[in-house]
Every structure is written in structure tokens, then in C-alpha cells.
Amino acid sequence: MEVALLAARVVAGGILVVAFAIVSDMLKPKMFAGLFSAAPSVATASLLITGLASGPARDHRYALGMIAGAIGLVFFSAAAAMLVKRLGAIPGSALAWIAWALPSLGLWWLFLR
Numbered sequence: 001m002e003v004a005l006l007a008a009r010v011v012a013g014g015i016l017v018v019a020f021a022i023v024s025d026m027l028k029p030k031m032f033a034g035l036f037s038a039a040p041s042v043a044t045a046s047l048l049i050t051g052l053a054s055g056p057a058r059d060h061r062y063a064l065g066m067i068a069g070a071i072g073l074v075f076f077s078a079a080a081a082m083l084v085k086r087l088g089a090i091p092g093s094a095l096a097w098i099a100w101a102l103p104s105l106g107l108w109w110l111f112l113r
Contacts, residue, residue, distance in 0.1 A: 005053050012045035064112055072104030 043066055051059040079099035083092035 005049060008053075009046050009049045012049055013042040016045045017042065061112065065108070068104050068107035068112065071107060072100040072102075075103050076100035 047059055047062060047066075050062055076096050076099050080093055080096035083095050086092065087095065
């Protein structure tokens with residue numbers, strides 16, 4: 001059952017990645033194309049397949065985890081924008097991961113554990 005669920009997620013995620021890539025290719029400016037390609041489509045496919053296989057309670061938990069990760073991504077992006085300018089690409093990006101981990105893990109600890 002788990003292998004079939006994983007296979008369904010992979011196929012659905014791949015189909016949605018291609019669909020989002022086609023839509024994003026039509027958007028202007030092109031710098032936003034990557035924003036709409038992989039992550040939203042894989043998350044959508046994963047939630048759809050999990051919801052159909054396991055029910056909405058498990059889907060709810062996964063969606064909350066995705067929201068916590070997205071909030072962490074906002075913090076990572078802001079920190080990386082500042083740190084990469086000051087420290088360079090590798091050290092700035094490495095330190096920015098701390099800015100992702102703190103809010104993401106904090107939200108997980110408060111709401112999802």
C-alpha cells in the first residue's frame with residue numbers, strides 16, 4: 001500500500017510540475033517562473049493523494065507542516081538576502097538556514113508535535 005501511495009505521489013507530482021511549468025513559462029516576467037514550478041505542484045499532489053488514501057485528518061497535519069515550512073522560508077529568504085551580501089554565498093546561505101530552522105521548528109513544536 002505504501003509503495004502504491006508513493007508511486008501515485010510521484011506520478012501526480014510530476015504531472016503537476018509539468019503543468020505548472022507550462023503555465024509559468026507563459027508568465028511575464030520570467031524571474032517568477034520557478035516560483036510556480038516545483039514546490040506548489042508537488043505539495044498539491046502530495047496533499048491530494050494523501051487525502052484520498054488516508055482521509056482529511058492526516059492531510060490537515062501535512063498542510064500545517066507545509067505552512068510552518070513556508071513561514072520558515074520567508075525568514076530564510078530575508079536572512080539570506082542580507083547575509084549573502086555581507087558574508088558571501090556559502091557562509092551567508094549556511095547561516096540563513098538557521099533563520100529557517102528556528103521559526104519552522106518552533107511552529108512544529110508549538111502546534112504539530
